[in-house]
Amino acid sequence: MMIDTGEKSMTSNQPTRRQVVAGAAGLAAAVSAAPARAFAPARQAPKGFLWGTAISAHQSEGGNTASDSWLLETIEPTAFTDPSGDACDSYHRYEEDLDIAKSLGLNCYRLGIEWARIEPAEGMFSEAALDHYARVLQACHARGLLPMVTYNHFTVPLWFAMRGGFEVADGADLFARFCGRATERLGPLVGMATTFNEANILGLRKVLPRFASDAAAEKARAMIAAAAKRTNSPQFSAMLFGDPDKINKVMLDAHAKGYAAIKAARADLPVGVTLSMQEIQGVGEGNLAREAEATMYSGWIEAARAASDFVGVQTYSRLRIGPQGLMPSEPGVPLTDMGYENYPSAIGHTLRYAAKHIGKPIYLTETGIGTTDDEVRIAFIKATMDEVSKCIDDGIEVKAYLYWSLLDNFEWTSGYAKKFGLVEVDRKTFKRTLKRSARYLGMRAKANRI
Structure with a gap:
């Protein structure tokens, strides 16, 4: 169901620029008053x-109607708890979000540009959408704020999904074409x-299936079948629900070609790739940790070495792997609202892993926690920063700490129930309310102390 975005709620509850600046001043005063x-x-x-x-664009902007995910969220049956709908309305309220980031003393903003908006029909590029992202x-x-731009964050144009998405070999060429066209217009403004x-x-999905319920898997298959029928496209493929082996092979090619296309449009732009790097711990004799590690990375360690100027490490927890594969969480270890362990020391492990196995400059481009507390x-946040600090002390050159996410936003199949944000967003009015965690991160950023 679409969120009500009537004119009254769109205007009367949105803070003015003066209110945002006043809020930032109040935060600055609170930071300066903090004890040493x-x-x-x-x-x-x-x-x-x-x-x-x-x-990401889809999770925050709202109204991404030309994407594959929009169809999947609104079709019956669906694997999604909620449709993305208006999300956080960041497509229109991006200046307010950036004002908040600035008020916290941040100097980097990692965001996505939405392929489905820029190329809503095959070969038809929207100058208006490119102009919008230029303004952002x-x-x-x-x-x-240094803009770190992600060219693809799971969603693709509906037309691309209908023709087989990244399960079809020439999907790599179409992605590279998008990368090149977007960089020709936006490249001078992109920081990384x-x-x-x-x-x-x-x-990662291949390592985890033992704990995915049969009912959820069946619902996902039924959703894709319904989408294929609705669009009369028997090859319909969505990245998060398609054939892992077929998609991974094409995406490896797409990364290499996308990297080259971006570099061709702006040679001096630092271009990398972000990886899901969860700590893998072997448990017991004969454990399958090495096999799980090989499965989770599936050629991407080599790809990052071959075609990237840096690697983005994205870590949320650990995976315990025994002789039979993935094991349940360890008794006594607290869980996040997502159901996996609250295990911040995993960040230290994955940063060291990236330094050892990839050998490129390292940016912690995502870590966060789903919790209402x-x-x-x-x-x-404090514990993960401690891990970064220890790595730096050990001579590992970690260049960034980026928290996921600024806003409580659309968390894919979990909908809006899971809260990762530093800022609460009212689902009807879109009013942004800073949490104490935002102020904590802001204090550390303003003091530049990790």
């Missing part, structure tokens, strides 16, 4: 360290770029 001991355990971050948040990037620079978000996500979120 609040930063005592932390070390000075390296020069040029990036402090920021990450967000200009707004980032105006606030001192990544081709794919969590490019190895389907490798903001004190738990603050503790998680």
